[in-house]
Amino acid sequence: MFLCEGTILVIMTHDTHPTFGKWFQRFFIRAWLIIVALFIFGLLLLKNNLSTLGAIFAISFGLSVPLVICYLIYKLYHIECPNCHMPLTTRKNRKMSKYEATCDRCMIVWDVGIGIGTSD
Numbered sequence: 001m002f003l004c005e006g007t008i009l010v011i012m013t014h015d016t017h018p019t020f021g022k023w024f025q026r027f028f029i030r031a032w033l034i035i036v037a038l039f040i041f042g043l044l045l046l047k048n049n050l051s052t053l054g055a056i057f058a059i060s061f062g063l064s065v066p067l068v069i070c071y072l073i074y075k076l077y078h079i080e081c082p083n084c085h086m087p088l089t090t091r092k093n094r095k096m097s098k099y100e101a102t103c104d105r106c107m108i109v110w111d112v113g114i115g116i117g118t119s120d
């Protein structure tokens with residue numbers, strides 16, 4: 001086996017991110033409850049001929065879904081390192097079917113605690 005002189009072997013440590021996964025789950029559940037509430041209220045108001053108010057709820061419902069998705073994706077790609085507070089680089093680890101965020105300064109690959117749905 002031949003190794004070039006001056007090769008720096010980079011060893012990354014793997015660890016679980018202490019807060020992101022929990023925050024993500026909590027936010028997801030709350031957002032989901034609000035979305036469902038908007039949908040039910042909108043439907044009830046429309047059924048009771050309160051069309052203006054019902055329309056407001058229906059529009060809020062329609063806007064809240066993409067907004068929540070965009071916000072969660074934004075947060076997923078803007079995670080802070082729990083050690084040095086530097087922004088992390090988030091990647092999909094298809095082999096492990098989960099998201100990972102890398103800190104180049106601490107040499108840590110953080111498991112953010114969010115899995116990728118196996119589509120195949």
Ligand SMILES: [Zn+2]
Binds near residue numbers: 081083086104107
């Ligand atoms: Zn770091």
